[in-house]
Amino acid sequence: MIERTSGLGPDVTPEYRELVERWQGKAERTPPRTGKGSGAVDRTISDVALKAVYGPADVAHLDLARDLGVPGEYPYTRGIHPTMYRSRLWTMRQFAGFGNAKQTNERYHFLLAQGQMGLSVAFDMPTLMGYDSDSPKARGEVGHCGAAIDSVRDMEILFDGIDLGAITTSMTINGPAAIALAQYVVTAEHKGIPRAKLGGTLQADILKEYIAQKEWIFPPRPHMRVIVDMMEFCSREMPRWNTISVSGYHIREAGSTAAQELAFTLADGFAYVEAALARGLDVDDFAPRLSFFFNSHIDFFEEIAKFRAARRIYARRMREKYGAKDPRSWQLRFHTQTAGCSATAQQPENNIVRVAYEAMAAALGGTQSLHTNSMDEVLALPTEKSVEIALRTQQVLAYETNVTNVVDPLGGAYFIEALTDEMERQAEEYFAHLAEFGGMVEAVEAGYPQREIADASYRYQRSIESGDRVIVGVNAFEKPNEVQPPDLLKISPEIERAQARFVQDVRANRDGAAVEASLAALKRACAGDANVMPYLIDCVEAVCTEGEIVDAMVSVYGRYTENTQF
Amino acid sequence: MPATNAPARPLRVIVAKAGLDGHDRGAKVIARALRDAGMEVIYTGLFQTPEQIVQTAIQEDADGIGLSILSGAHMTLFPLVVEQLRAQHAADIVFFGGGTIPADDASELKRLGVREIFTPGAPLSEIIAFVERECGKRRELVG
Numbered sequence: 262m263i264e265r266t267s268g269l270g271p272d273v274t275p276e277y278r279e280l281v282e283r284w285q286g287k288a289e290r291t292p293p294r295t296g297k298g299s300g301a302v303d304r305t306i307s308d309v310a311l312k313a314v315y316g317p318a319d320v321a322h323l324d325l326a327r328d329l330g331v332p333g334e335y336p337y338t339r340g341i342h343p344t345m346y347r348s349r350l351w352t353m354r355q356f357a358g359f360g361n362a363k364q365t366n367e368r369y370h371f372l373l374a375q376g377q378m379g380l381s382v383a384f385d386m387p388t389l390m391g392y393d394s395d396s397p398k399a400r401g402e403v404g405h406c407g408a409a410i411d412s413v414r415d416m417e418i419l420f421d422g423i424d425l426g427a428i429t430t431s432m433t434i435n436g437p438a439a440i441a442l443a444q445y446v447v448t449a450e451h452k453g454i455p456r457a458k459l460g461g462t463l464q465a466d467i468l469k470e471y472i473a474q475k476e477w478i479f480p481p482r483p484h485m486r487v488i489v490d491m492m493e494f495c496s497r498e499m500p501r502w503n504t505i506s507v508s509g510y511h512i513r514e515a516g517s518t519a520a521q522e523l524a525f526t527l528a529d530g531f532a533y534v535e536a537a538l539a540r541g542l543d544v545d546d547f548a549p550r551l552s553f554f555f556n557s558h559i560d561f562f563e564e565i566a567k568f569r570a571a572r573r574i575y576a577r578r579m580r581e582k583y584g585a586k587d588p589r590s591w592q593l594r595f596h597t598q599t600a601g602c603s604a605t606a607q608q609p610e611n612n613i614v615r616v617a618y619e620a621m622a623a624a625l626g627g628t629q630s631l632h633t634n635s636m637d638e639v640l641a642l643p644t645e646k647s648v649e650i651a652l653r654t655q656q657v658l659a660y661e662t663n664v665t666n667v668v669d670p671l672g673g674a675y676f677i678e679a680l681t682d683e684m685e686r687q688a689e690e691y692f693a694h695l696a697e698f699g700g701m702v703e704a705v706e707a708g709y710p711q712r713e714i715a716d717a718s719y720r721y722q723r724s725i726e727s728g729d730r731v732i733v734g735v736n737a738f739e740k741p742n743e744v745q746p747p748d749l750l751k752i753s754p755e756i757e758r759a760q761a762r763f764v765q766d767v768r769a770n771r772d773g774a775a776v777e778a779s780l781a782a783l784k785r786a787c788a789g790d791a792n793v794m795p796y797l798i799d800c801v802e803a804v805c806t807e808g809e810i811v812d813a814m815v816s817v818y819g820r821y822t823e824n825t826q827f
Numbered sequence: 828m829p830a831t832n833a834p835a836r837p838l839r840v841i842v843a844k845a846g847l848d849g850h851d852r853g854a855k856v857i858a859r860a861l862r863d864a865g866m867e868v869i870y871t872g873l874f875q876t877p878e879q880i881v882q883t884a885i886q887e888d889a890d891g892i893g894l895s896i897l898s899g900a901h902m903t904l905f906p907l908v909v910e911q912l913r914a915q916h917a918a919d920i921v922f923f924g925g926g927t928i929p930a931d932d933a934s935e936l937k938r939l940g941v942r943e944i945f946t947p948g949a950p951l952s953e954i955i956a957f958v959e960r961e962c963g964k965r966r967e968l969v970g
Binding site: 387398405470474515606718736745754822 | 842846847849850851852854856858859860868870874876898899900901902903904927929930931946947948950951952
């Protein structure tokens with residue numbers, strides 16, 4: 262009884278039994294809090310039921326070697342490195358980019374001059390969806406959320422004067438990821454740098470696009486085929502390239518619970534592993550180049566438990582189910598970004614505080630790299646000032662709070678271990694549901710994860726409407742007649758017009774026959790079994806635009822349309 | 828027949844996503860909330876053009892259109908919907924919207940003919956009340 266309600270047992274000594282009984286009596290006589298936010302004291306933001314206090318009974322089943330291990334050893338619950346942040350802090354990687362290739366290139370030169378070693382490319386929406394800047398579909402979107410990259414000519418400008426053999430580049434692109442990789446390879450080889458020397462990461466996680474972010478091009482099956490083509494190509498020719506960054510961030514932003522983010526993200530990762538194994542690739546050849554990307558939301562302990570559970574689940578499956586032998590294949594490495602969806606437009610300065618807690622959860626959860634959101638991102642692209650505060654937040658966390666000095670400092674805490682187990686249990690439940698569909702691709706086609714997330718998101722919104730949950734400045738502690746900060750960053754419409762003219766110039770000044778021939782060869786490759794990567798590289802060499810390449814592929818694969826549900 | 832005796836046909840609202848913006852969390856929550864408040868809600872799905880959105884509203888005899896944009900394309904796409912509504916003689920349809928829209932852009936959009944702009948954190952109850960009031964007025968006028 263006591264175990265179930267509090268976890269304070271086992272009451273092995275008379276002294277402890279007496280204490281536990283006293284607590285039980287007092288707890289029963291203490292009325293619960295009323296008023297603001299009191300409707301949610303007994304559950305996490307994801308509706309996981311919570312006891313008032315946790316104790317030895319909650320961890321009695323833990324097997325130290327099997328469930329926790331030590332840092333740097335299987336199953337990596339406590340972290341993937343033996344001494345974690347004592348040996349190396351997480352990478353402070355702020356994702357940024359807007360406008361055109363030239364503006365972004367100037368920014369890169371500035372960042373490299375400040376000592377940054379890696380670049381991160383944000384593409385604009387038309388590029389991410391496979392449309393050229395002069396397409397009617399691109400109206401109003403060119404250069405807004407990143408740089409417009411229509412052809413290899415833009416990629417050449419983007420990396421002008423930068424030694425691609427000496428830096429690593431992270432490209433946040435999914436639907437057209439294989440095309441972006443081809444553009445990068447061609448750009449580098451024109452500069453005399455062989456593809457084998459190129460280091461970097463693609464996001465290339467198409468499954469979460471159908472589930473959450475919605476930047477797809479083809480239906481799931483051909484998309485999976487192109488991704489496996491890319492994994493195979495990189496295994497053979499680009500040993501330093503990380504192929505997929507499996508992303509839960511967007512799943513959480515779409516309104517999922519922590520357990521859904523954990524389960525669907527890992528299930529996406531396992532789907533790529535299974536697809537690559539089905540192609541005949543060796544798991545230890547490609548698995549060390551997979552990495553993960555999670556959200557850090559505002560429910561502090563739940564997030565820490567989620568990160569710990571993710572490492573343990575991944576290690577176990579990779580070793581036991583997929584037969585990986587290389588420890589690097591068992592290690593779940595991840596990047597974290599604080600939750601954009603936890604930020605509020607009201608009293609935006611409060612977002613600085615939210616970001617700080619979320620960043621701390623990521624550090625206590627053992628992240629390898631971190632992006633901290635800027636306070637004004639809920640209103641517009643962040644200003645320079647707010648980006649600086651976001652970076653300083655990480656620096657204060659890393660250098661002043663001392664949370665970095667001890668590995669997995671919450672390991673062994675009754676509550677954290679119980680919650681880590683609960684996250685794993687809920688994830689396993691989802692894995693079982695997904696298996697009933699036949700796998701993640703089939704579940705996505707049936708709209709199952711999409712529906713689960715929409716339901717969770719609606720429940721969450723209702724709990725805010727009812728006042729069960731408090732969001733400071735939104736449904737409590739509001740400031741009347743709030744005035745929005747005036748200095749928000751905006752993108753000039755001239756960028757769109759100039760970029761549209763540029764891509765038209767590019768089309769007018771190239772060998773039309775080479776374009777036609779390379780696109781025709783690409784279509785044949787798409788319709789057959791050949792790996793499409795060399796054909797994509799040929800198209801890029803012939804200066805085909807991204808929109809033309811995508812149209813050629815769509816003529817074979819079709820364009821995905823979602824079976825919409827709300 | 829006096830309107831008071833007629834069985835009230837529920838208000839009908841289009842919830843729309845335009846352009847290349849895939850952020851549909853808010854649109855789906857609004858769609859459900861309006862439906863739970865007793866309205867008929869048609870969600871267009873993603874990637875609609877302004878022309879398609881206005882066509883859908885006319886074909887469905889909708890009382891209102893709610894457009895959600897979080898990609899930064901609001902100053903292009905909202906005015907195009909207003910323009911289409913006028914061109915199709917459907918400016919009586921209550922056109923409102925929401926998303927990550929800075930306050931001065933919201934004022935400009937309202938000046939151009941968007942009836943209301945809701946930004947992140949707007950209570951569902953406020954949005955429902957607005958739609959019931961404004962679409963109700965439109966229904967009284969148009970029948």
